[in-house]
Amino acid sequence: MLRAPGGRPGAAFLRLAVAARTMAGAPTVSLPELRSLLASGQARLIDVRSREEAAAGTIPGALNIPVSELESALQMEPAAFQALYSAEKPKLEEENLIFFCQMGRRGLQATQLAQGLGYTGARNFAGAYREWSQKEG
Numbered sequence: 001m002l003r004a005p006g007g008r009p010g011a012a013f014l015r016l017a018v019a020a021r022t023m024a025g026a027p028t029v030s031l032p033e034l035r036s037l038l039a040s041g042q043a044r045l046i047d048v049r050s051r052e053e054a055a056a057g058t059i060p061g062a063l064n065i066p067v068s069e070l071e072s073a074l075q076m077e078p079a080a081f082q083a084l085y086s087a088e089k090p091k092l093e094e095e096n097l098i099f100f101c102q103m104g105r106r107g108l109q110a111t112q113l114a115q116g117l118g119y120t121g122a123r124n125f126a127g128a129y130r131e132w133s134q135k136e137g
């Protein structure tokens with residue numbers, strides 16, 4: 001059995017499990033977990049690809065905010081966000097604020113940026129639109 005430095009059984013395994021759910025320090029969500037969250041209405045999706053990429057296809061219900069404008073968008077007053085994106089601004093404590101891009105890199109960048117701004121429920125869909133379009137599309 002794996003033991004933590006203090007000798008507690010299972011603690012090392014728990015750390016490994018948590019590490020497996022993170023990608024370079026950002027919490028991730030898998031495709032099966034994303035499907036479940038979407039089915040239960042518990043996910044807020046933000047597509048951080050360019051407008052052109054998103055116009056060519058996106059995950060249903062996703063809000064498109066290109067990664068280049070994400071920092072300013074997340075710092076806007078709620079009314080300004082609503083006016084620009086025709087959607088309610090995410091709340092800092094919102095759970096399952098899930099970012100994605102085409103391959104995963106921009107989604108990771110967006111998740112880390114949102115976490116840095118205090119969005120505690122920010123997560124990255126590591127499979128990105130590529131996995132979604134291959135398995136759902």
